[in-house]
Every structure is written in structure tokens, then in C-alpha cells.
Amino acid sequence: MEILIHKQLPNHKKLHPIDEGALGFGDIYTDHIFKMDYFEGKWQNPRIEPFAPFVLSPAAMVLHYSQTIFEGLKCYRHPDRKLALFRPQDNFKRLNSSAWRMAIPYLDEEFLLQATKELLKIDGDWVPSKPGSSLYIRPTVIATEPHLGVRPAKEYLFFIMLSPVGPYYPEGFAPIKIYVEDFYSRSAPGGLGEIKAGASYAGSLLATELASQKGYTQLLWLDSKTHKLVEEVGSMNMYFVIDDTIVTAPLTGTILPGITRSSVLTVAKDLGIKAEERSISIDEILETQKSGRLTESFGSGTAAVISPVGCLCYNDTVYEIGNGKIGKITQTIYDELVGIQYGLKEDTRGWVELV
Ligand SMILES: Cc1ncc(COP(=O)(O)O)c(C=O)c1O
Structure with missing residues (x-):
């Protein structure tokens, strides 16, 4: 599937400017997000867009029956400035185990890796280089179909968002x-x-x-x-x-x-x-x-x-x-x-x- 790319304007003001020295965990998001919809029995419309809030029906099934799964992996900056993912295929495999258990349709793991890399090519500058810091990657699926009644949804949104992070615990690498x-x-x-x-x-x-x-x-x-x-x-x-x-x-x-x-x-x-x-x-x-x-x-x-x-x-x-x-x-x-x-x-x- 071809990924449609709609970038932020080059001179746009960053939504979340980063101070590498003061990075905590999970509060800052990069400029772009990858999205893909599931409807009529297939995943479609893969796209990269400026990061922005979603519009969801108040009846979206995720809001009522918690039909949602996610993953967490990281991108690290190497000394030669290259960007490196750590065992990403294992995360996408686990995402599909989660999908199966939550009655969510299967996702193509190779395509998810390609989508992650495409997004990183666009927002790669956000990967911090300070020791202990990295870019946290959060692939997520939510049931978007508006319906009140317990059954698996027929419509979903898959997205990947990125967040530059420092230590997860305020203690850092300390007991x-x-x-x-x-x-x-x-x-x-x-x-x-x-x-x-x-x-x-x-x-x-x-x-x-x-x-x-x-x-x-x-x-x-x-x-x-x-x-x-x-x-x-x-x-x-x-x-x-x-x-x-x-x-x-x-x-x-x-x-x-x-x-x-x-x-x-x-x-x-x-x-x-x-x-x-x-x-x-x-x-x-x-x-x-x-x-x-x-x-x-x-x-x-x-x-x-x-x-x-x-x-x-x-x-x-x-x-x-x-x-x-x-x-x-x-x-x-x-x-x-x-x-x-x-x-x-x-x-x-x-x-x-x-x-
Ligand atoms: C409940 C739970 N256990 C263990 C882990 C560690 O898993 P991983 O090493 O794949 O991040 C996580 C984090 O994802 C978790 O949420």
C-alpha cells in the first residue's frame, strides 16, 4: 500500500519544542502521526499527517468497551547519528497477538515496520542524542465504529505516534x-x-x-x-x-x-x-x-x-x-x-x- 504523506509546513511552529536536558517520559509528541483505517473488511488509507487531535463519535466502541491495544518500542540515535530501532518486528508480532485476543483484525507486520520507518524519516530530527534519551514509538489500535452494544467493532483506527523521552522513572538508573x-x-x-x-x-x-x-x-x-x-x-x-x-x-x-x-x-x-x-x-x-x-x-x-x-x-x-x-x-x-x-x-x- 502506498503511504500518502501530508507534511507540516516547513516554517510551522512546533507544537512541543524539546529541551533534551529536561526530557521526562510521555508528555511531548512529534510533528507527525501515521494513521490507517479499517473498514469494509480491510486496512486502508495509510497516511502520514500533522499531529493533531482526532474527531471520534461519542459512540465509538473504544470509549465504551475498551477495544484497544498498543505497543511500545524505541528509536535510538547512534554515535554516527544513524537511527536504530531495537527488535521492532517482535513488537509488531506481539501487536498481532494482542489484536487476536481482542478480536481486532490482523495487521501486516512488514507494512507496520515500513510505516514506522517512513514516519521516522520525516520526524527523525526529534530523536534526542543525550545519553539515556530516545524516541518512544507508540503504535495503537482503537475501535472507532459508532455502536452501543457489546461485539467486536467493524471499524478501527491504527496510528503510530512518537514521543522523545528521557528516563521512565524520575530516579533514572537508580534503585x-x-x-x-x-x-x-x-x-x-x-x-x-x-x-x-x-x-x-x-x-x-x-x-x-x-x-x-x-x-x-x-x-x-x-x-x-x-x-x-x-x-x-x-x-x-x-x-x-x-x-x-x-x-x-x-x-x-x-x-x-x-x-x-x-x-x-x-x-x-x-x-x-x-x-x-x-x-x-x-x-x-x-x-x-x-x-x-x-x-x-x-x-x-x-x-x-x-x-x-x-x-x-x-x-x-x-x-x-x-x-x-x-x-x-x-x-x-x-x-x-x-x-x-x-x-x-x-x-x-x-x-x-x-x-
Ligand atoms: C505489563 C508489562 N510487563 C512487561 C513489560 C516489558 O515489556 P517490553 O520489554 O516488551 O517492553 C511491559 C512494557 O511493555 C509491560 O507493560
Whole structure:
């Protein structure tokens, strides 16, 4: 399909001028957006337009039944100024898994990559170069058909928007404090936990807000049946280093199969660091913390890449991990991944896709 391009006027005033030194996460958007519609049984009208608010019917089904999915990936600026995506095909594959689960029509993954690159060619100047900063890419699908009544929509909008970002957590690459949630659940077997559906995130807001009021940056979710097995954090997969082995929850359908998670496990294997995908209970974590066998914990996700965990709060008791400092394995994995993403280390695994 040919992508129609309608650019901003060359001398237009930027909607969101950027100050690279003060970039936070998610509040600044670039000048253009990619859009494509689904109606009459097919995706059509791919186009790049100036970034602007949409017109939606108040009856648009996404507003009533949350039929929406999204992805999150990043574009990094390499030292030679080239733009690089990190494993983008994996994001588009996961978008289609989400689409299937949410009864949204399949999208051509190769075409989505082409559309992302086209958009980046136009808004490439927005990719920041300051260390730790990047351009966050948000592909999204929403059900636009006006209809009140529960069934899959017959009309959708797919769009890709871009946002120059700094660190996801205000702490940057520094240990974060995590609250272990033992009442609310994020996902259940057969539910939406393994896909990126807006509805999952909406369901996690209250518990996250309550933890934030207690001073915690993120929540660690436990399984919905027993509230004993560790699952993941709001936007990251989780790891515990016990006896020098990284332990992370298995992909059993209730957590997101993180692309960074897959990269962490590959890098660990290649660097000779032992890693296990197995169920781990909060009791085992607390026991190994007490006996000194738990030496590090970290989270992984596109937004924060690797985030060290300094302490866990469970049942009103705070358990410090690794003296609240960044651990050796956490730092090694961070250096390797960030090195590849920013073009400072060789990409031997074919993860980097130049624009
Ligand atoms: C719930 C959840 N878990 C894990 C992750 C990490 O996934 P990825 O590494 O693909 O960004 C994310 C972020 O997308 C997430 O939202």
C-alpha cells in the first residue's frame, strides 16, 4: 500500500519544542502521526499527517468497551547519528497477538515496520542524542465504529505516534522502591495479562495509585489465585538474583512476554550468567533476602530498559535488597543492552534495525 504523506509546513511552529536536558517520559509528541483505517473488511488509507487531535463519535466502541491495544518500542540515535530501532518486528508480532485476543483484525507486520520507518524519516530530527534519551514509538489500535452494544467493532483506527523521552522513572538508573500487592490482581489465567490491552492497564491504576501514596514507584503483582507467586511489575518483567542465578517468572499466560525480557535472558546466557524461568513465591524471596542469598533484583521493559530494585515492601515490612545499591549482574546486563541499543557495542544478534 502506498503511504500518502501530508507534511507540516516547513516554517510551522512546533507544537512541543524539546529541551533534551529536561526530557521526562510521555508528555511531548512529534510533528507527525501515521494513521490507517479499517473498514469494509480491510486496512486502508495509510497516511502520514500533522499531529493533531482526532474527531471520534461519542459512540465509538473504544470509549465504551475498551477495544484497544498498543505497543511500545524505541528509536535510538547512534554515535554516527544513524537511527536504530531495537527488535521492532517482535513488537509488531506481539501487536498481532494482542489484536487476536481482542478480536481486532490482523495487521501486516512488514507494512507496520515500513510505516514506522517512513514516519521516522520525516520526524527523525526529534530523536534526542543525550545519553539515556530516545524516541518512544507508540503504535495503537482503537475501535472507532459508532455502536452501543457489546461485539467486536467493524471499524478501527491504527496510528503510530512518537514521543522523545528521557528516563521512565524520575530516579533514572537508580534503585526503585516496589510495593508488593497482595489484594488486587492485574490478570488471571485466560485473561488479558499476556497482551498489551488498554483495559489491563486501566485495571491496575487504583492499586498503583494507592502504593504511590505510600511512596512506592511501582507495584509487584502476585498471581490472582493464591497471591503468593510473583508475576511482574506495572510496566516491567521482574528478576531476582538468588545464589548468583537470575530467576524470573515463566510465561504462563498471565504476564507480558517482554521483548526486553527475552533480550535479558539471551544476554545472560551469552555472558555465562545462570538464568531460570520458574515460578517463585514471595515467601521464597523474603526467605532468601533474610538469609543473604538474594543479592539483587531488577525489572526490565522498553521504557526503563533495566531498573534496579532497592527494596520491596510486603505486609507493611520493608525488605532491603543488595544494601539498596545497584548489583553487579544488574549493571552487567544494563551495560550490554544499553550498549547495543545506543550502538556502542556490536549487535551480534541481529536485534538492531537501522532506519
Ligand atoms: C505489563 C508489562 N510487563 C512487561 C513489560 C516489558 O515489556 P517490553 O520489554 O516488551 O517492553 C511491559 C512494557 O511493555 C509491560 O507493560
